[in-house]
Each structure stands twice: as structure tokens, then as C-alpha cells.
Amino acid sequence: MSNYAILSEHVVNGNEAGVVSEVNAALANNASPLEIINSGLLAGMDVVSEQFANGDMFVPEVLMSAKAMYAGMDIVKPLLGEGDIASQGTVVIGTVKGDLHDIGKNLVVMMMESSGFKVINLGTDTKKEDFVKAAKEHNADIVAMSAMLTTTMAYMDEIIKACQEAGISAKYMIGGAPVTPAYAEKIGAVYTADAAAAADRAKILAG
């Protein structure tokens, strides 16, 4: 097995110590930081994303893989030159006002980051003004919203309207347990059922 295959396997297994030692070994062998990211760390997350979509991996395991991947990223990122990572675009994301659920939203963040997006994560209980401010400041390609309560879902419409009134020309993505494709269509947004599909759709939307 190549060293990169071993590295990706450590990511898939959520083996943080394994990732750290494999990344350090690769650097000691003069491997390029970008290749470590693409062929090792992100290649591992591709497998995770596929297994998660197929129901072969579950949330706690995905979070462990992400933690292991970030441990490797923390080592190589400072070694990269500006512009080394091709950016797919910028996503501003948050869980909407009144809603504190963030596990699913954080998975979306992780999948988008590992697909090459710059992600501005506004956290939970996010007001429309904060979405507008961040979307403007970071010139967002996509504004993404998560809601897990029937009572907070309606606020997504208000956020989109506020962004449009502020002249923001982004695409909108929404998700969360109560959200349906029909609701998304009604408010002018794109819906996906899970984080892996969210990252795939984001690539198409921002492309």
C-alpha cells in the first residue's frame, strides 16, 4: 500500500495519531504539502463521504474522521503557499434564528471544506442580519441555511428575502429534518437531504 493510501485509511478510521505520524513521515520524505492534502487527507474524506451517503458510516464515525483529517491539515496548511488550494467558492452557512441544532450543519461544513470551499460558519441561532453581513463581507457564492424545527424553518424565507433586498447575488441552499424539496422550491432555494449531496450540489451551483 502506498503511504498516501495508508494516510487515507487512517482518516477513514478516524485514527488521529496515525494521521499525524503519517503526515510527519511524508513531510520528512519531502512530499509536497498539497499532495499530502489531495492524495491522502481529502482522498480519505472522499471515502468517508461515500460511505456516509451509503449508510455504511454514521455520524460519530464521520466526526472522528473529520477530526483526524483536521489534525493532518493543521500540520500541512501553514506550509502551503497562497493560492495553492484551488477554491471552489465561498459558502456562508448557519443554523437559523431560534434553532440550536448544529450536528448536521457541521457535517455540511466539513464536507464542503473537504470539497475545496472556503466556508464561513456562523454557528447556531443566526439572525438574518448576520447572514446578510457575512455574505456581503465575504462575497459569498452560496448562502446555506440549516433548520431542524418546524417552527424555525420559515425563517429561511426571511433570510433569503433579506439577502435579496441587500443586493446579494448568491445561490441559496437549505436543509435539515423538516425541510422538503417543495418548500425549497417555494422560497427559491436548493435542497439536499444530506451533507455529501450538499457538497456535490454546491460545486455545481458555484461552478
Ligand code: B12
Ligand atoms: C440531537 C438533537 C437535539 C440536540 C441538538 C444538539 C446539537 N448540538 O445539535 C438538543 C438536545 C440540543 C436538541 C434540542 C431540541 N430539540 Co432536537 N433533536 C435532535 C435529534 C435527536 C437529532 C438531530 C441530529 O443531529 N441529527 C443528525 C444529523 C447528522 O442529521 P441532520 O441534522 O438531519 O442533518 C443532515 C441533513 O438534514 C442535512 N442538512 C442539515 N443541515 C443542512 C443544511 C443544508 C444547507 C443542507 C443542504 C443540508 C443540511 O445534512 C445533514 C448531514 O447529512 C433530532 C431527531 C431527528 N429525527 O432529526 C431532534 C429534533 C430535531 N429535535 C426536536 C425538538 C422538538 C427539540 C427541542 C424543541 C426539544 C425541547 N422541547 O427542548 C429542542 C430545541 C432547541 C433549539 N432551540 O434548537 C424535534 C423537532 C420537531 C419539529 N419538527 O419541529 C426533533 C425532530 C425530535 C422529534 N422527533 O421530536 N435536539
